[in-house]
Amino acid sequence: MERRSLGAAALAVGAVGLGCMPMNWAYSTSQQRGDRASRALHAALDAGVQLLDTADMYGPFTNELLVGRALKGRRSDAFVSTKCGLLVGDQHIVANGRPGYVRRACDASLRRLQTDVIDLYQLHRADPEVPVEETWGAMAELVTAGKVRALGLCAVGARASRRPGTRMYDETIRQLERVQQVFPVSAVQAELSVWSREALESLLPWCSARGVGLVAAMPLGNGYLTGTLTPGQGFEPDDLRARHPRFTAEMMAANQPLVAGLRRIAERHGATAAQVALAWVLRQGPHVVPVPGTKRERWAVENAGAADLVLTAQDLMEIARLPAAQGSWD
Numbered sequence: 001m002e003r004r005s006l007g008a009a010a011l012a013v014g015a016v017g018l019g020c021m022p023m024n025w026a027y028s029t030s031q032q033r034g035d036r037a038s039r040a041l042h043a044a045l046d047a048g049v050q051l052l053d054t055a056d057m058y059g060p061f062t063n064e065l066l067v068g069r070a071l072k073g074r075r076s077d078a079f080v081s082t083k084c085g086l087l088v089g090d091q092h093i094v095a096n097g098r099p100g101y102v103r104r105a106c107d108a109s110l111r112r113l114q115t116d117v118i119d120l121y122q123l124h125r126a127d128p129e130v131p132v133e134e135t136w137g138a139m140a141e142l143v144t145a146g147k148v149r150a151l152g153l154c155a156v157g158a159r160a161s162r163r164p165g166t167r168m169y170d171e172t173i174r175q176l177e178r179v180q181q182v183f184p185v186s187a188v189q190a191e192l193s194v195w196s197r198e199a200l201e202s203l204l205p206w207c208s209a210r211g212v213g214l215v216a217a218m219p220l221g222n223g224y225l226t227g228t229l230t231p232g233q234g235f236e237p238d239d240l241r242a243r244h245p246r247f248t249a250e251m252m253a254a255n256q257p258l259v260a261g262l263r264r265i266a267e268r269h270g271a272t273a274a275q276v277a278l279a280w281v282l283r284q285g286p287h288v289v290p291v292p293g294t295k296r297e298r299w300a301v302e303n304a305g306a307a308d309l310v311l312t313a314q315d316l317m318e319i320a321r322l323p324a325a326q327g328s329w330d
Contacts, residue, residue: 018051057086132179173203
């Protein structure tokens with residue numbers, strides 16, 4: 001089997017990507033109307049965004065369909081990343097890493113995305129009943145078959161279930177070491193933002209040492225770091241933030257110093273708090289690509305502009321001194 005890896009170079013280094021999930025799943029469905037999401041996708045591409053991140057479970061399936069429609073006639077403008085390995089049922093999500101399922105899932109994603117090849121195919125979660133090497137081997141076969149260009153792994157980072165004395169991404173690194181023996185890992189996706197910095201401790205150094213890209217998920221803290229959310233505003237019942245421990249009215253109020261700090265820096269640059277938060281993620285390494293999610297054209301263009309914001313040493317020092325985020329899991 002050919003062992004090749006696109007590595008970090010494939011991830012549009014120094015640029016901001018786009019997380020497509022919020023466009024029609026998990027966030028405020030009442031705001032997911034008409035062709036708003038499609039316009040946001042086109043605006044992002046026009047602004048220079050290349051990496052589009054989706055998954056078959058988002059919807060399920062409808063997010064890939066949305067991306068596929070938006071990319072008609074523009075496939076060469078985008079670096080398409082999608083995921084397999086999780087199945088959405090009625091009020092539950094289960095992992096499936098069986099090789100046969102992986103092959104079928106890839107073919108289905110290709111149809112929905114209306115493309116001949118997926119640039120980055122990620123394993124959303126390892127199946128506890130299937131050795132991860134078997135799942136990864138099936139994904140590697142997709143590269144050999146020309147259906148996929150590179151493989152990635154989504155990090156496991158459950159704060160609440162972490163055992164005492166262990167780091168947040170120890171389990172992910174163990175998985176990465178195992179699958180690397182089968183086929184190269186080109187990218188790892190993990191949460192990374194001003195209020196969630198755990199990936200800097202061990203996961204990012206692991207990636208840096210191996211030339212592996214880091215797709216930084218939730219770089220705007222599920223919207224909190226934009227400064228556009230009001231403590232106590234409430235969320236729609238289907239919005240994942242309605243059950244998030246950092247989005248209670250008490251915790252949103254307690255974490256306002258983070259937003260205030262980002263705003264102070266933004267004012268000096270004529271930028272926004274969101275752009276500062278994204279620029280900070282970009283400064284964590286040349287192989288780090290943030291994928292903020294949005295469903296609006298305005299935010300898509302604003303987020304893309306963060307790649308042009310150069311934070312000073314003073315800015316970075318101020319961000320480093322911001323208080324740690326509070327939440328019921330801390």
